[in-house]
Amino acid sequence: MSQTVMGRVGSMAGALFSIETKLRDCGLRPTRQRIALAELLFAKGDRHLTVEELHEEAIAxxxxxxxxxxxxxxxxxxxxxxxxxxxxxxxxxxxDTNVSDHHHFFIEGRNEVLDIPVSNIEIGNLPPAPEGMEISYVDVVIRLREKKS
Incomplete structure (x- = not known):
């Protein structure tokens, strides 16, 4: 596998970047395994994977x-x-490889996750955070299922 990959991490959408440099910039030592897993993870753009799915890709x-x-x-x-x-x-x-603000559809029965841009949902009237805490972000997951005939 190459040391660079066409992909997206945060605001680097569509840019060619070095996985090794990205790992170092994030405070991680670029080991062979981290580099290989990062290449698999980010090579296909924005995605939603489980540990098991990435493991299967790594083995393949x-x-x-x-x-x-x-x-x-x-x-x-x-x-x-x-x-x-x-x-x-x-x-x-x-x-989720897309770390920007966004929400998700979850398709039941298929275990598939799709992105929803944050601009498509308005969230208001949130309760105040407890003393000494702040809201870091809000996740909205809208569950979908196939229509029954």
Missing amino acids: ADVPVSLATVYNTLHQFTEAGMIRVLAVEGAKTYF
């Missing part, structure tokens, strides 16, 4: 990583601000 691409390594790496990427966590279905957690 001959990247020798355990499921635990993928899990730990995705959480490191989240803490570094490279991706967001999206919990939509009980124990299933998706990792």
Whole structure:
């Protein structure tokens, strides 16, 4: 795999960037496994993946990583601000490569997540945050299902 990839991380939409540089800029050491997983994660633009899905992609691409390594790496990427966590279905957690403000449709039965631009939803009348806290962002997940005949 190449050290660079056409993709998107934050405001770098559509730009050619070095995964190694991005990892360093986010405070992460660019290990071979982090580089390989980041390339898989960001190579296809904005996406929503589970740990298991990225692990399957890594195995298919001959990247020798355990499921635990993928899990730990995705959480490191989240803490570094490279991706967001999206919990939509009980124990299933998706990792979102689009860290901009936006919301989601979740298609039940297909376990598919689609982006909704933040400009399409107005949120108002939020309760005040508890003492010493602030609202970092609001996630809206609209659940969809196939129409029944």
